[in-house]
Amino acid sequence: MPEGHSIHRLARQFTSVFAGQRLSVSSPQGRFAAGAAQLDGQTLVGAAAHGKQLFLEFDNELFLRIHLGLYGAFDFGGDETFRGASSIGAPRRVGEREIADDGEAAYAGPPPPKGAVRVRLVSNHGWADLRGPTACEVITPGEQRAILAKLGPDPLQPEADPEEFVRRLNARSSPVGLLLMNQEVLAGVGNVYRAEVLFRRQVSPWRAGKALDRDQTLQLWNDVVSVMADGVAAGRIITTLPEHRNDASTPVPTAEAHYVYKRQGLPCRICGTEIAVTDMAARKLYWCASCQDR
DNA sequence: TCTGTATGTCAAA
DNA sequence: TTGACCTACAGAC
Numbered sequence: 001m002p003e004g005h006s007i008h009r010l011a012r013q014f015t016s017v018f019a020g021q022r023l024s025v026s027s028p029q030g031r032f033a034a035g036a037a038q039l040d041g042q043t044l045v046g047a048a049a050h051g052k053q054l055f056l057e058f059d060n061e062l063f064l065r066i067h068l069g070l071y072g073a074f075d076f077g078g079d080e081t082f083r084g085a086s087s088i089g090a091p092r093r094v095g096e097r098e099i100a101d102d103g104e105a106a107y108a109g110p111p112p113p114k115g116a117v118r119v120r121l122v123s124n125h126g127w128a129d130l131r132g133p134t135a136c137e138v139i140t141p142g143e144q145r146a147i148l149a150k151l152g153p154d155p156l157q158p159e160a161d162p163e164e165f166v167r168r169l170n171a172r173s174s175p176v177g178l179l180l181m182n183q184e185v186l187a188g189v190g191n192v193y194r195a196e197v198l199f200r201r202q203v204s205p206w207r208a209g210k211a212l213d214r215d216q217t218l219q220l221w222n223d224v225v226s227v228m229a230d231g232v233a234a235g236r237i238i239t240t241l242p243e244h245r246n247d248a249s250t251p252v253p254t255a256e257a258h259y260v261y262k263r264q265g266l267p268c269r270i271c272g273t274e275i276a277v278t279d280m281a282a283r284k285l286y287w288c289a290s291c292q293d294r
Numbered sequence: 295t296c297t298g299t300a301t302g303t304c305a306a307a
Numbered sequence: 308t309t310g311a312c313c314t315a316c317a318g319a320c
Binding site: 297305306 | 313316317318320
Protein backbone atom coordinates (compact mmCIF):
# COMPACT_ATOMS: atom_id res chain seq x y z
CA MET A 1 0.00 0.00 0.00
CA PRO A 2 2.21 2.79 -1.14
CA GLU A 3 1.28 5.76 0.98
CA GLY A 4 3.95 7.15 3.26
CA HIS A 5 3.68 4.42 5.87
CA SER A 6 4.72 1.78 3.30
CA ILE A 7 7.75 3.77 2.27
CA HIS A 8 8.87 4.15 5.86
CA ARG A 9 8.51 0.41 6.33
CA LEU A 10 10.64 -0.09 3.25
CA ALA A 11 13.33 2.27 4.52
CA ARG A 12 13.41 0.44 7.83
CA GLN A 13 13.54 -2.90 6.04
CA PHE A 14 16.37 -1.90 3.72
CA THR A 15 18.40 -0.51 6.56
CA SER A 16 17.92 -3.59 8.69
CA VAL A 17 18.72 -6.19 6.07
CA PHE A 18 21.12 -4.43 3.67
CA ALA A 19 22.94 -1.60 5.48
CA GLY A 20 26.68 -2.12 5.57
CA GLN A 21 26.50 -4.78 2.88
CA ARG A 22 27.95 -4.83 -0.59
CA LEU A 23 25.16 -5.16 -3.12
CA SER A 24 24.95 -6.51 -6.61
CA VAL A 25 22.63 -4.15 -8.47
CA SER A 26 21.10 -5.11 -11.78
CA SER A 27 18.11 -4.40 -13.97
CA PRO A 28 16.74 -7.71 -15.26
CA GLN A 29 14.15 -5.80 -17.26
CA GLY A 30 16.86 -3.59 -18.78
CA ARG A 31 15.16 -0.23 -18.30
CA PHE A 32 17.48 0.74 -15.45
CA ALA A 33 20.66 -0.86 -16.77
CA ALA A 34 22.76 2.34 -16.84
CA GLY A 35 21.74 3.37 -13.32
CA ALA A 36 22.30 -0.11 -11.95
CA ALA A 37 25.84 -0.08 -13.33
CA GLN A 38 26.61 3.06 -11.27
CA LEU A 39 25.63 1.31 -8.06
CA ASP A 40 26.67 -2.28 -8.71
CA GLY A 41 29.19 -3.52 -6.15
CA GLN A 42 28.77 -0.55 -3.81
CA THR A 43 27.93 -0.83 -0.13
CA LEU A 44 24.59 0.41 1.13
CA VAL A 45 25.05 3.08 3.78
CA GLY A 46 21.39 3.19 4.73
CA ALA A 47 17.86 3.97 3.61
CA ALA A 48 15.58 6.88 4.40
CA ALA A 49 12.04 7.90 3.55
CA HIS A 50 10.56 11.34 3.15
CA GLY A 51 6.87 11.13 2.40
CA LYS A 52 6.49 8.73 -0.52
CA GLN A 53 10.11 9.09 -1.61
CA LEU A 54 12.60 6.37 -0.77
CA PHE A 55 16.34 7.08 -0.81
CA LEU A 56 18.95 4.34 -0.72
CA GLU A 57 22.36 5.79 0.06
CA PHE A 58 25.47 4.09 -1.30
CA ASP A 59 29.05 4.62 -0.19
CA ASN A 60 30.11 6.17 -3.50
CA GLU A 61 28.03 9.22 -2.54
CA LEU A 62 25.16 8.37 -4.84
CA PHE A 63 21.52 7.85 -3.95
CA LEU A 64 18.97 5.60 -5.54
CA ARG A 65 15.71 7.54 -5.49
CA ILE A 66 12.58 5.44 -5.78
CA HIS A 67 8.94 6.45 -5.96
CA LEU A 68 6.53 3.53 -6.13
CA GLY A 69 3.66 5.48 -7.68
CA LEU A 70 0.45 3.52 -8.00
CA TYR A 71 1.84 0.15 -8.92
CA GLY A 72 5.31 -0.10 -7.57
CA ALA A 73 6.19 -2.90 -5.16
CA PHE A 74 9.19 -4.63 -3.65
CA ASP A 75 9.50 -8.33 -3.09
CA PHE A 76 12.10 -9.67 -0.68
CA GLY A 77 13.63 -13.05 -0.11
CA GLY A 78 16.60 -14.51 1.66
CA ASP A 79 17.85 -16.26 4.74
CA GLU A 80 16.59 -15.88 8.31
CA THR A 81 17.64 -12.21 8.47
CA PHE A 82 14.88 -11.52 5.93
CA ARG A 83 12.09 -13.24 7.79
CA GLY A 84 8.94 -11.25 8.19
CA ALA A 85 9.51 -8.86 5.30
CA SER A 86 8.35 -10.55 2.20
CA SER A 87 6.62 -7.89 0.22
CA ILE A 88 5.87 -4.19 0.52
CA GLY A 89 4.09 -1.99 -1.97
CA ALA A 90 1.05 -2.17 -4.21
CA PRO A 91 -1.35 -5.03 -3.64
CA ARG A 92 -1.28 -8.02 -5.95
CA ARG A 93 -5.03 -8.19 -5.67
CA VAL A 94 -7.71 -5.96 -4.26
CA GLY A 95 -7.30 -5.53 -0.54
CA GLU A 96 -4.39 -5.42 1.78
CA ARG A 97 -1.36 -7.55 1.34
CA GLU A 98 0.54 -9.22 4.10
CA ILE A 99 2.31 -12.23 2.70
CA ALA A 100 3.00 -14.99 5.14
CA ASP A 101 6.52 -16.11 5.75
CA ASP A 102 6.79 -19.58 4.33
CA GLY A 103 9.73 -20.45 6.54
CA GLU A 104 11.12 -22.81 3.97
CA ALA A 105 14.58 -24.12 3.25
CA ALA A 106 17.88 -22.23 3.48
CA TYR A 107 18.56 -19.33 1.15
CA ALA A 108 20.11 -20.46 -2.10
CA GLY A 109 20.30 -17.18 -4.00
CA PRO A 110 17.57 -15.22 -5.75
CA PRO A 111 15.11 -16.99 -8.04
CA PRO A 112 15.07 -16.19 -11.77
CA PRO A 113 13.40 -12.79 -12.12
CA LYS A 114 9.71 -13.05 -12.78
CA GLY A 115 7.92 -10.34 -14.75
CA ALA A 116 9.25 -6.83 -15.28
CA VAL A 117 11.88 -6.42 -12.57
CA ARG A 118 13.28 -2.90 -12.84
CA VAL A 119 15.94 -3.33 -10.19
CA ARG A 120 17.29 -6.33 -8.36
CA LEU A 121 19.49 -5.83 -5.28
CA VAL A 122 21.37 -8.86 -4.00
CA SER A 123 23.51 -9.30 -0.88
CA ASN A 124 25.06 -12.41 0.57
CA HIS A 125 21.92 -12.93 2.64
CA GLY A 126 19.03 -12.03 0.40
CA TRP A 127 17.57 -10.05 -2.43
CA ALA A 128 14.99 -7.36 -3.25
CA ASP A 129 13.12 -6.96 -6.54
CA LEU A 130 11.45 -3.70 -7.56
CA ARG A 131 8.63 -3.65 -10.10
CA GLY A 132 6.57 -0.84 -11.58
CA PRO A 133 7.96 2.28 -9.90
CA THR A 134 7.07 5.74 -11.16
CA ALA A 135 10.62 6.88 -10.42
CA CYS A 136 13.86 4.97 -10.14
CA GLU A 137 16.99 7.00 -10.69
CA VAL A 138 20.51 7.60 -9.44
CA ILE A 139 21.00 11.08 -8.00
CA THR A 140 23.70 13.08 -6.26
CA PRO A 141 23.47 14.48 -2.71
CA GLY A 142 22.79 17.91 -4.18
CA GLU A 143 19.91 16.59 -6.23
CA GLN A 144 18.53 14.86 -3.17
CA ARG A 145 18.63 18.11 -1.19
CA ALA A 146 16.72 19.87 -3.95
CA ILE A 147 14.01 17.21 -3.88
CA LEU A 148 13.70 17.33 -0.08
CA ALA A 149 13.53 21.11 -0.09
CA LYS A 150 10.34 21.03 -2.12
CA LEU A 151 8.50 18.58 0.10
CA GLY A 152 6.32 19.49 3.04
CA PRO A 153 6.92 18.03 6.49
CA ASP A 154 6.63 14.27 6.83
CA PRO A 155 4.38 13.30 9.76
CA LEU A 156 6.33 10.07 10.22
CA GLN A 157 9.57 11.87 10.99
CA PRO A 158 9.94 12.60 14.72
CA GLU A 159 11.71 15.88 13.99
CA ALA A 160 8.97 17.09 11.63
CA ASP A 161 7.68 20.56 12.45
CA PRO A 162 3.88 20.83 12.82
CA GLU A 163 4.16 24.62 12.49
CA GLU A 164 5.53 24.15 9.00
CA PHE A 165 2.38 22.23 8.11
CA VAL A 166 0.23 24.96 9.63
CA ARG A 167 2.04 27.62 7.60
CA ARG A 168 1.78 25.70 4.35
CA LEU A 169 -1.85 24.70 4.76
CA ASN A 170 -3.19 27.97 6.11
CA ALA A 171 -1.51 29.98 3.36
CA ARG A 172 -3.54 28.41 0.56
CA SER A 173 -7.08 28.89 -0.61
CA SER A 174 -7.40 25.46 -2.24
CA PRO A 175 -9.78 22.99 -0.63
CA VAL A 176 -8.22 21.08 2.24
CA GLY A 177 -9.13 17.84 0.43
CA LEU A 178 -6.62 18.82 -2.24
CA LEU A 179 -4.03 20.25 0.11
CA LEU A 180 -3.67 17.09 2.16
CA MET A 181 -2.69 15.29 -1.05
CA ASN A 182 -0.25 18.02 -2.05
CA GLN A 183 3.23 16.75 -1.23
CA GLU A 184 4.52 20.31 -0.89
CA VAL A 185 2.09 20.81 1.98
CA LEU A 186 2.28 17.42 3.66
CA ALA A 187 4.57 14.61 2.52
CA GLY A 188 3.29 11.05 2.62
CA VAL A 189 -0.49 11.32 2.67
CA GLY A 190 -2.37 9.71 -0.22
CA ASN A 191 -5.98 9.12 -1.14
CA VAL A 192 -6.82 6.78 1.73
CA TYR A 193 -5.37 8.84 4.58
CA ARG A 194 -6.72 12.05 3.03
CA ALA A 195 -10.30 10.79 3.13
CA GLU A 196 -10.02 9.06 6.47
CA VAL A 197 -8.38 11.88 8.41
CA LEU A 198 -10.84 14.47 7.12
CA PHE A 199 -13.64 12.21 8.30
CA ARG A 200 -12.05 11.61 11.69
CA ARG A 201 -11.68 15.34 12.24
CA GLN A 202 -15.15 15.98 10.76
CA VAL A 203 -13.69 18.48 8.31
CA SER A 204 -15.40 19.17 5.00
CA PRO A 205 -13.04 18.41 2.09
CA TRP A 206 -14.11 21.70 0.48
CA ARG A 207 -13.07 24.02 3.27
CA ALA A 208 -10.30 26.29 2.07
CA GLY A 209 -6.95 25.64 3.72
CA LYS A 210 -6.80 29.23 4.94
CA ALA A 211 -10.29 28.96 6.43
CA LEU A 212 -9.14 26.37 8.96
CA ASP A 213 -8.05 27.81 12.27
CA ARG A 214 -4.79 26.93 13.91
CA ASP A 215 -6.30 24.42 16.34
CA GLN A 216 -8.15 22.57 13.61
CA THR A 217 -5.01 22.46 11.51
CA LEU A 218 -2.90 21.14 14.36
CA GLN A 219 -5.55 18.54 15.12
CA LEU A 220 -5.40 17.38 11.51
CA TRP A 221 -1.63 17.10 11.81
CA ASN A 222 -1.84 15.18 15.07
CA ASP A 223 -4.37 12.80 13.62
CA VAL A 224 -2.23 12.17 10.54
CA VAL A 225 0.75 11.48 12.78
CA SER A 226 -1.21 9.03 14.89
CA VAL A 227 -2.95 7.15 12.12
CA MET A 228 0.16 6.90 9.94
CA ALA A 229 2.29 5.69 12.84
CA ASP A 230 -0.31 2.95 13.29
CA GLY A 231 0.01 2.21 9.58
CA VAL A 232 3.76 1.72 9.90
CA ALA A 233 3.27 -0.62 12.84
CA ALA A 234 0.47 -2.64 11.25
CA GLY A 235 1.70 -2.63 7.66
CA ARG A 236 -1.76 -1.57 6.51
CA ILE A 237 -4.11 1.35 6.81
CA ILE A 238 -6.57 0.98 9.65
CA THR A 239 -8.32 4.15 10.75
CA THR A 240 -11.45 2.92 12.53
CA LEU A 241 -11.68 2.85 16.29
CA PRO A 242 -12.72 -0.50 17.81
CA GLU A 243 -16.03 0.95 19.03
CA HIS A 244 -16.96 1.77 15.42
CA ARG A 245 -16.51 -1.75 14.12
CA ASN A 246 -19.25 -4.40 14.01
CA ASP A 247 -16.79 -7.24 13.98
CA ALA A 248 -14.44 -7.43 16.95
CA SER A 249 -12.17 -10.04 15.38
CA THR A 250 -8.47 -9.56 14.78
CA PRO A 251 -6.86 -8.86 12.48
CA VAL A 252 -9.30 -6.13 11.52
CA PRO A 253 -11.20 -7.25 8.39
CA THR A 254 -10.68 -5.04 5.33
CA ALA A 255 -14.38 -4.18 5.37
CA GLU A 256 -13.98 -2.67 8.84
CA ALA A 257 -10.71 -0.84 8.37
CA HIS A 258 -12.00 2.49 7.00
CA TYR A 259 -14.71 5.05 7.71
CA VAL A 260 -15.27 6.36 4.19
CA TYR A 261 -12.61 5.16 1.74
CA LYS A 262 -14.29 2.94 -0.88
CA ARG A 263 -17.49 2.89 1.21
CA GLN A 264 -19.71 4.89 -1.16
CA GLY A 265 -23.37 3.97 -0.77
CA LEU A 266 -22.78 2.27 2.58
CA PRO A 267 -24.05 3.80 5.82
CA CYS A 268 -21.71 6.07 7.74
CA ARG A 269 -20.38 4.23 10.79
CA ILE A 270 -21.30 7.22 12.98
CA CYS A 271 -24.54 8.67 11.63
CA GLY A 272 -25.86 6.19 9.06
CA THR A 273 -25.88 8.65 6.16
CA GLU A 274 -24.81 7.13 2.85
CA ILE A 275 -21.13 7.70 2.18
CA ALA A 276 -20.67 9.81 -0.96
CA VAL A 277 -18.01 9.74 -3.66
CA THR A 278 -17.02 12.30 -6.25
CA ASP A 279 -14.00 13.22 -8.33
CA MET A 280 -11.62 15.83 -6.99
CA ALA A 281 -8.68 16.58 -9.25
CA ALA A 282 -9.04 13.23 -11.00
CA ARG A 283 -8.95 11.24 -7.75
CA LYS A 284 -11.87 9.65 -5.95
CA LEU A 285 -12.91 11.55 -2.87
CA TYR A 286 -15.06 9.77 -0.28
CA TRP A 287 -16.85 11.55 2.53
CA CYS A 288 -19.87 11.75 4.79
CA ALA A 289 -21.81 14.90 4.00
CA SER A 290 -23.51 14.85 7.37
CA CYS A 291 -20.53 14.27 9.70
CA GLN A 292 -18.00 16.41 7.85
CA ASP A 293 -19.46 19.84 8.37
CA ARG A 294 -16.62 21.72 10.02
C1' DT B 295 -7.80 -12.10 -25.15
C1' DC B 296 -9.48 -8.00 -23.66
C1' DT B 297 -11.02 -4.55 -20.15
C1' DG B 298 -11.06 -2.29 -15.87
C1' DT B 299 -8.86 -1.02 -11.71
C1' DA B 300 -5.37 0.67 -8.17
C1' DT B 301 -3.03 3.72 -2.11
C1' DG B 302 0.54 8.54 -7.90
C1' DT B 303 2.75 12.13 -10.58
C1' DC B 304 3.89 14.83 -14.51
C1' DA B 305 3.54 17.40 -18.77
C1' DA B 306 0.77 19.19 -22.28
C1' DA B 307 -3.36 21.55 -23.70
C1' DT C 308 -8.32 19.41 -16.85
C1' DT C 309 -6.79 15.53 -19.53
C1' DG C 310 -3.89 11.91 -21.04
C1' DA C 311 0.17 9.21 -20.52
C1' DC C 312 2.82 6.19 -17.99
C1' DC C 313 4.60 2.40 -14.66
C1' DT C 314 2.56 -3.16 -13.72
C1' DA C 315 -0.26 -7.17 -12.28
C1' DC C 316 -4.35 -9.46 -11.88
C1' DA C 317 -9.46 -10.44 -11.65
C1' DG C 318 -13.28 -10.91 -14.24
C1' DA C 319 -15.74 -10.67 -18.51
C1' DC C 320 -15.95 -12.32 -23.17
